[in-house]
Amino acid sequence: MERFNVYASRLITKKEYFSPGHRACQGCAEALAVRLVAKALGQNVIVSSATGCMEIVSSPLPFTNWRVPWIHVAFENTSAVASGVEGGTKALIRKGKLPDKGTVFLGMGGDGATTDIGLQSLSGAFERGHNFLYVCYDNEAYMNTGIQRSSSTPFGAATTTSPAGKLKPGQVTWKKNMGEIAVAHNIPYVATACSSYPFDLIEKVKKAARIHGPAYVHVLSVCPTGWRIPPNKAIWIGRQAVETGVFPLYEVENGKYRITVDVPELKPVLDYLKPQGRFRHLTPELVDQIQERVTREYNQLKAKTAL
Amino acid sequence: MGERVGIEVSLAAAEAVKMANVDVVAAYPITPQTHIVEHLSELVADGELDAEFIPVESEHSAMSVCCGSSAVGARTFTCTSSQGLALMNEIVFIAPAMRLPIVMILANRSLSGPLSIWNDHTDVMSVRDCGWIQFFTENGQEAFDHVMFSFRVAENPAVSLPIMMNMDGFVLTHVIEPIEFWDQETVKQYLPDFEPVNRLHPDNPVTMGAFGLPGIFTEAKMAQDQALINSKAVILEAWKDMGDLVGRYYKPVETYHVEGAETVFLSMGSVGETVSLAVDQLRARGKPVGQVKLRLWRPFPFEEFREAVRGVKQMIVIDRAITYGGVGGPVASEIRSFLYLEENMPIITNFLCGLAGRDVTVEDYMAMFEKTEQMVKGKVRQEDYIIYGVRE
Numbered sequence: 113m114e115r116f117n118v119y120a121s122r123l124i125t126k127k128e129y130f131s132p133g134h135r136a137c138q139g140c141a142e143a144l145a146v147r148l149v150a151k152a153l154g155q156n157v158i159v160s161s162a163t164g165c166m167e168i169v170s171s172p173l174p175f176t177n178w179r180v181p182w183i184h185v186a187f188e189n190t191s192a193v194a195s196g197v198e199g200g201t202k203a204l205i206r207k208g209k210l211p212d213k214g215t216v217f218l219g220m221g222g223d224g225a226t227t228d229i230g231l232q233s234l235s236g237a238f239e240r241g242h243n244f245l246y247v248c249y250d251n252e253a254y255m256n257t258g259i260q261r262s263s264s265t266p267f268g269a270a271t272t273t274s275p276a277g278k279l280k281p282g283q284v285t286w287k288k289n290m291g292e293i294a295v296a297h298n299i300p301y302v303a304t305a306c307s308s309y310p311f312d313l314i315e316k317v318k319k320a321a322r323i324h325g326p327a328y329v330h331v332l333s334v335c336p337t338g339w340r341i342p343p344n345k346a347i348w349i350g351r352q353a354v355e356t357g358v359f360p361l362y363e364v365e366n367g368k369y370r371i372t373v374d375v376p377e378l379k380p381v382l383d384y385l386k387p388q389g390r391f392r393h394l395t396p397e398l399v400d401q402i403q404e405r406v407t408r409e410y411n412q413l414k415a416k417t418a419l
Numbered sequence: 420m421g422e423r424v425g426i427e428v429s430l431a432a433a434e435a436v437k438m439a440n441v442d443v444v445a446a447y448p449i450t451p452q453t454h455i456v457e458h459l460s461e462l463v464a465d466g467e468l469d470a471e472f473i474p475v476e477s478e479h480s481a482m483s484v485c486c487g488s489s490a491v492g493a494r495t496f497t498c499t500s501s502q503g504l505a506l507m508n509e510i511v512f513i514a515p516a517m518r519l520p521i522v523m524i525l526a527n528r529s530l531s532g533p534l535s536i537w538n539d540h541t542d543v544m545s546v547r548d549c550g551w552i553q554f555f556t557e558n559g560q561e562a563f564d565h566v567m568f569s570f571r572v573a574e575n576p577a578v579s580l581p582i583m584m585n586m587d588g589f590v591l592t593h594v595i596e597p598i599e600f601w602d603q604e605t606v607k608q609y610l611p612d613f614e615p616v617n618r619l620h621p622d623n624p625v626t627m628g629a630f631g632l633p634g635i636f637t638e639a640k641m642a643q644d645q646a647l648i649n650s651k652a653v654i655l656e657a658w659k660d661m662g663d664l665v666g667r668y669y670k671p672v673e674t675y676h677v678e679g680a681e682t683v684f685l686s687m688g689s690v691g692e693t694v695s696l697a698v699d700q701l702r703a704r705g706k707p708v709g710q711v712k713l714r715l716w717r718p719f720p721f722e723e724f725r726e727a728v729r730g731v732k733q734m735i736v737i738d739r740a741i742t743y744g745g746v747g748g749p750v751a752s753e754i755r756s757f758l759y760l761e762e763n764m765p766i767i768t769n770f771l772c773g774l775a776g777r778d779v780t781v782e783d784y785m786a787m788f789e790k791t792e793q794m795v796k797g798k799v800r801q802e803d804y805i806i807y808g809v810r811e
């Protein structure tokens with residue numbers, strides 16, 4: 113019963129591996145995503161974490177929220193640390209110094225840690241073919257240091273280093289497509305997920321963990337603080353992202369694309385943009401530009417699933 | 420005892436890493452370290468060494484992989500030089516704070532710029548305060564012996580710190596020397612299996628690398644400093660046991676002709692052998708000159724050093740790195756401040772030489788001695804440091 117086609121919350125473990133009491137902001141859907149991923153993976157895992165919100169909220173010496181083995185070394189090197197954790201364990205098992213327990217090796221980082229400063233080390237780990245799962249918690253900016261833009265910040269979003277000014281409409285570049293970059297490494301499994309869709313997320317993470325070789329899951333993680341929305345709107349906003357086609361949920365298994373949460377008719381992007389303070393300054397023309405791009409990319413993705 | 424072989428020092432070091440039965444090697448190529456990694460990858464490819472050879476995409480990742488593999492309790496080795504060390508710098512400082520007993524050979528090479536592949540100590544001196552155990556080797560035999568030594572000291576549960584073995588690039592790494600190999604039985608007696616104090620394992624979850632708020636940071640640093648200082652006892656024991664096993668007794672500070680010496684040279688690394696020749700010649704001329712070689716750099720061997728230079732009137736400190744706009748080379752400025760509180764502090768002259776592979780000959784060291792004598796007699800102004808051998 114590994115598949116969650118029956119959507120029943122009873123099937124999700126009540127055990128918490130990322131324990132309550134952490135210091136994330138109210139309504140933080142990134143912390144929710146971390147918690148769900150931890151539930152999906154269970155006890156038999158070793159986590160390597162990048163510097164960022166999730167590291168800082170969970171590990172103030174001498175406390176920890178981690179009930180599974182967890183290591184943090186620096187910001188940009190999670191994939192390399194995970195490579196060492198995996199490689200070291202593999203060597204010890206082969207040499208008869210440790211029993212083989214089928215442990216899952218997880219690397220985790222924010223969008224900054226993944227799409228910017230840690231992209232090289234992630235690419236290296238993919239290319240070397242380590243048997244590990246990498247989860248990117250994408251809240252679309254460097255939140256831990258105060259909402260600065262990353263290459264994953266969407267076009268038009270105001271951040272503290274892409275402010276909306278008289279000349280510039282916030283972020284002037286389009287969001288880096290990290291899922292496609294992962295696919296281009298020819299790894300066996302790539303997926304997108306969102307903590308507003310917990311069953312879909314858990315199923316993908318479980319599947320990714322079972323696969324031998326590198327796997328990548330990119331989780332849209334709503335950040336009320338950075339997106340300028342009330343904490344109680346976080347889950348709802350994540351659903352708008354999917355229902356408008358801004359953030360489609362799909363998986364790519366051995367090169368084969370499949371949309372996992374189908375949206376027969378996309379809602380207008382304004383439904384997603386309007387409630388968020390970071391898009392408050394957008395003009396109708398800019399919204400049209402975003403709409404045009406979202407529709408085009410969604411259709412491109414659909415076309416890939418038909419292949 | 421093992422056999423004596425004529426072998427390139429880099430290859431001998433790699434063979435020693437193999438004999439230590441390392442579990443993970445993660446390294447990125449850079450001259451003059453390359454022969455060590457190349458040979459290790461060959462040993463793995465031929466099945467002579469059962470280890471994960473992780474061909475990382477950068478030195479930053481090399482040191483990061485080492486952190487991960489050491490944290491799961493795997494015996495871990497890496498090596499690099501200059502730019503590679505500079506690129507991994509961030510993680511070099513984190514590894515000892517996390518008490519990860521990684522062994523790294525640093526094939527010493529000048530730091531850019533200008534770009535140079537040749538030997539000096541500007542790379543290692545840039546990480547002087549990184550918290551690793553740091554020592555220097557002078558010849559191939561020392562390099563071979565100290566691979567075993569490094570794993571033993573680093574992994575000792577009372578130490579659990581990374582260790583950096585310095586080996587001068589080219590002048591040591593690339594020369595062929597007769598080296599007495601250990602047999603595997605001796606290695607087994609000397610080097611126990613690695614039993615980590617903590618390891619990342621699902622059966623016993625631990626959190627490694629938590630962040631420190633101001634209320635605890637100072638205490639964490641104090642504990643780290645203490646661990647490095649305390650490692651000296653384990654270091655001394657490891658040298659003693661090695662001597663008993665293979666007949667070579669190493670010390671933190673070595674001396675040569677210091678009996679009755681009024682002037683001593685202080686050197687680190689492979690230049691020591693040339694300095695000894697200069698000492699021989701000066702002695703032959705009736706000059707009371709000796710030599711002190713600093714093998715252990717961190718933790719600094721205070722007592723041994725004090726003992727070695729007792730009664731000395733002048734000290735000529737050879738530095739192989741520059742401290743721009745500072746008070747002298749890194750070694751000299753430390754020695755000066757250490758001896759400042761001693762009674763009868765010797766006069767210390769400081770020569771910065773042998774930068775980026777510039778040859779320093781016996782005659783050069785004799786000239787430094789003469790210059791020191793003149794300075795002492797007040798014939799020339801005493802300077803904080805002299806960059807020696809600058810072409811006019």
Ligand SMILES: Cc1ncc(C[n+]2csc(CCOP(=O)(O)OP(=O)(O)O)c2C)c(N)n1
Nearest residue numbers: 163164165187222223224225253254255256
């Ligand atoms: C080498 C380095 N540069 C910069 C930083 C400062 N820094 C810490 S976390 C962070 C941003 C993290 O952003 P992201 O990865 O998106 O995670 P988030 O906090 O948003 O979850 C930055 C810039 C650092 N720790 N190390």
Ligand code: SF4
Nearest residue numbers: 136137140165255335
């Ligand atoms: S800033 Fe955002 S991502 Fe960070 S803890 Fe707060 S809500 Fe979560």
Ligand SMILES: [Mg+2]
Nearest residue numbers: 222223251253
């Ligand atoms: Mg972020």
